[in-house]
Amino acid sequence: MSSISSIPSSRQSFSSSCSSAISIIYLFLISSAFASNHEASLLFSWLHTSSSSSSSSSSPPSYLSNWNILDSNPCNWSSITCSPKGFVTEITIQSIPLQLPIPSNLSSFQSLKKLVISGANLTGTIPSDIGDCTELQVIDLSSNSLVGSIPSSIRKLENLQDLILNSNQLTGKIPVELSTCIGLKNLVVFDNQLSGTIPPELGKMAGLEVLRAGGNKNIVGRIPDELGGCTNLTVLGLADTQVSGSLPASLGKLSKLQTLSNTPHDLREIPAEIGNCSELVNLFLYENSLSGSIPPELGKLKKLEQLLLWQNSLVGPLDLSHNSLTGSIPPGLFQLQNLTKILLISNDISGSIPPEIGNCSSLVRLRLGNNRITGGIPRGIGNLRSLNFLDLSGNRLSGSVPDEIGSCTELQMIDLSNNTLEGPLPNALSSLSGLQVLDVSLIMSRNSFSGLIPSSLGPMFEFTIA
Numbered sequence: 001m002s003s004i005s006s007i008p009s010s011r012q013s014f015s016s017s018c019s020s021a022i023s024i025i026y027l028f029l030i031s032s033a034f035a036s037n038h039e040a041s042l043l044f045s046w047l048h049t050s051s052s053s054s055s056s057s058s059s060p061p062s063y064l065s066n067w068n069i070l071d072s073n074p075c076n077w078s079s080i081t082c083s084p085k086g087f088v089t090e091i092t093i094q095s096i097p098l099q100l101p102i103p104s105n106l107s108s109f110q111s112l113k114k115l116v117i118s119g120a121n122l123t124g125t126i127p128s129d130i131g132d133c134t135e136l137q138v139i140d141l142s143s144n145s146l147v148g149s150i151p152s153s154i155r156k157l158e159n160l161q162d163l164i165l166n167s168n169q170l171t172g173k174i175p176v177e178l179s180t181c182i183g184l185k186n187l188v189v190f191d192n193q194l195s196g197t198i199p200p201e202l203g204k205m206a207g208l209e210v211l212r213a214g215g216n217k218n219i220v221g222r223i224p225d226e227l228g229g230c231t232n233l234t235v236l237g238l239a240d241t242q243v244s245g246s247l248p249a250s251l252g253k254l255s256k257l258q259t260l261s262n263t264p265h266d267l268r269e270i271p272a273e274i275g276n277c278s279e280l281v282n283l284f285l286y287e288n289s290l291s292g293s294i295p296p297e298l299g300k301l302k303k304l305e306q307l308l309l310w311q312n313s314l315v316g317p318l319d320l321s322h323n324s325l326t327g328s329i330p331p332g333l334f335q336l337q338n339l340t341k342i343l344l345i346s347n348d349i350s351g352s353i354p355p356e357i358g359n360c361s362s363l364v365r366l367r368l369g370n371n372r373i374t375g376g377i378p379r380g381i382g383n384l385r386s387l388n389f390l391d392l393s394g395n396r397l398s399g400s401v402p403d404e405i406g407s408c409t410e411l412q413m414i415d416l417s418n419n420t421l422e423g424p425l426p427n428a429l430s431s432l433s434g435l436q437v438l439d440v441s442l443i444m445s446r447n448s449f450s451g452l453i454p455s456s457l458g459p460m461f462e463f464t465i466a
Contacts, residue, residue, distance in 0.1 A: 037073040039088045039109060043080070044069045046103045061096050087111035089135075095119040102141070107132035116140040118164075124148075126165075131156040140164040142188070150189070152177040164188045166212070171195070174213065179204045186210040190237065197221035198243070203229035214239035214261065222246075223262070228253040237261045239284065252276040260284065275300040282306045286335075294318045294339075306330055317341030321367070325349055329373075334360040341365040345391070349373060353392075358383030369415065370394040377421075382407035393417045393439070403428045410434065417441030424451030 044067055047060050060067065067077045075082035081090035089111050091103075101124035102117070112133045122144035130139070131153025139154075142164050149172030150165065160181045166188050173196035174189065184205055195218035202208065203226025211227075212235060213219060219241040227236070228250025236254075239261045247262070252273025260277070261284040270285065275297025283301075286308045294309070299320040305327040318333075321343045328351025333342070340362055349371040357366075358380025366387060373395040381390075382404025388411055397419040405411075406428020417439045429435070440447055 037086065040069065040071065040074040042103065042105055042108055043067065043074055043077070043088075043091075046100070047098075049100075061098070063096055064093075081114075083111050085111075090114040090116075092116040093118075093120055097121050099123065101125075102127055102130075102146075106130050109133055111135055113159075114138040117144070119143040121145055126151055126170075128153045130154065133157070134159070136160055138162045138164075141168070143167040146170060148172070150175050150178075150194075154178065155180045157181055158183065160184055162186045162188075165192070166215075167191045169193055173197075174199055174202075174219075176201050178202065181205070182207065184208055185232075188212045189216070191215035193217075194219055198224055198227070198238070200224035200226040203227050205230055207232055209233060209256075210235040212237040214241060216241055219243060223248055223251075225250045227251065230254065231256070233257055234279075235259045247271055247274065249273040255279065258282065270295055270298075272297040274298065277301065278303070280304055284308045299323050307333060309333065309336055317343060317365075319343040320347070321345035323347050327351070329354055329368075331356040334358075337361050339363060341367075343367045344371065346370040352376075353378050353397075355380050357381055360384065361386070363387055364410075365389040367391040368395065372396060374398070376400075377402055377405070379404045381405060384408050386410055388412045388434075391415045392419065393441075395419050397421055400424070401426055405429065406431045408432070413437040413439075415439040416447065418446055420446050420448070422448040422450070425449060 047064060047067055064078055067074070073082065073086045074080045074088060075086055079091060079093045080088060083089050088109050090113060092114065094116065098120045100122065102122055104127065106127055107129040113135050114137060116138065118140050122141060124146065125148030126141065126146060128151045130151060134156060136157050137159050138161060140162065146168040148170065150170060152175045154160065154163065154175065155177035158181065161183055163184060164186065170192040172194065174194060176199045178184065178187065179199065179201035182205065185207055186209060188210060190212045194216040197220060198213065203224060206229060208230045209232050211233065214237045217240065221243065222245035223238065223243055225248045228248065231253060233254050234256050235258065237259065243262065246269040249271040252271065254277055256279050257277045258279050259282040260280065272295040275295065278300070280301050281303050283304060283306065296319050302324045304325060307330055318339055318341065322345065325344065325347040326349065329349060331354040334354060334356040337360065339360055341364060343365065345367050350373065352375030353373060355378045357378055361383065363384050364386050367389065369391045375397065376399035377392065377397060379402045381402065385408065387408045390411060393415040398421065400423035401416065401421060403426045406426060409432065411432050412434050413436060418441060440449055
């Protein structure tokens with residue numbers, strides 16, 4: 001009996017020995033793989049440590065399921081690019097909910113040129129050893145849940161071109177040390193919790209093309225004059241901060257600037273030098289404390305498409321006549337309640353007259369002649385009670401003249417010639433006792449009015465001009 005009973009025991013011992021041998025072999029394989037490529041081991045450990053500690057997931061995302069530690073290197077792994085020698089040069093993971101911190105020991109990736117982990121719900125801070133990845137050209141850690149400050153060690157990244165950290169919870173100041181990254185082209189840190197001022201030292205970065213720091217409600221101070229040294233700047237975005245004062249005249253040196261957005265702020269004045277920004281397409285300065293008149297030099301901005309200046313205290317005229325302005329009239333233009341004149345004569349403006357026109361309650365002169373404006377004359381024009389000169393000639397306006405025009409009791413001159421207007425002239429014109437000139441061009445006109453001329457405007461007769 002004793003010999004028979006010993007057989008299972010022998011089998012168990014043999015089975016245990018086999019299991020131990022298999023475990024040793026597996027560990028040996030893993031150790032060999034780790035030894036053959038330290039970068040692979042770091043990436044694998046990073047991904048799997050995070051998944052084991054995550055409460056929302058028990059395994060890594062399926063997109064990264066081919067990250068196999070037994071591979072000799074990670075060059076065939078999803079989101080990984082390697083050099084010919086098998087070293088990691090790019091990590092690109094986007095819109096995959098990882099819920100983990102940034103990989104540790106980044107300094108081990110000495111060939112890394114591109115680090116993009118965006119929209120991945122990264123947590124924790126940006127490690128300071130990121131500055132030891134001296135080959136880095138692109139850092140994009142946007143749209144995550146990162147906290148802490150931007151490490152000053154980034155100053156060591158002389159090859160860095162893009163630093164994109166927007167839409168996190170970063171605090172502290174924009175590091176002055178960034179000015180040593182002489183190759184930086186895009187500095188994008190909007191929608192964080194940064195504070196302090198815009199470092200004047202950024203003006204040393206002549207190659208900087210995009211600076212977006214809006215949405216950081218605790219950034220204060222003035223726009224530094226030194227930014228005029230960023231001569232390649234195309235986008236300057238400081239919206240929704242506490243930047244105040246006047247726009248520096250030095251911004252006029254930014255001949256490549258296409259978008260300037262500084263809203264809402266406590267900005268006080270638009271310098272005439274802005275007219276030198278010949279590439280400017282978008283100028284957003286609404287909801288500020290701008291006062292005085294709009295400089296006529298803005299008329300030099302021949303590529304300007306969007307000019308948003310509402311909710312300011314601007315007064316006086318806006319004269320951008322005889323330029324090559326294109327696009328439609330921005331509705332926000334008519335939110336300037338203290339503006340007395342809008343003169344956009346002889347441009348290439350298209351689209352319709354915005355219905356918001358009635359909000360510009362202080363308007364005395366509205367001259368939009370010789371453009372390509374279409375649609376009808378909006379009824380809101382009747383709210384312009386101070387208007388004395390209305391020139392809509394030489395456009396492509398259609399429909400009838402609204403009765404509400406009779407509410408513009410100060411009108412002295414109306415020019416509607418050379419449009420495609422039709423129907424009868426409104427009897428409400430009879431109430432315009434001060435009207436001296438009404439030009440609807442009955443001869444050689446594209447208008448097609450019919451009916452009776454209001455009695456107060458002259459002898460009653462019927463006319464139709466085709």
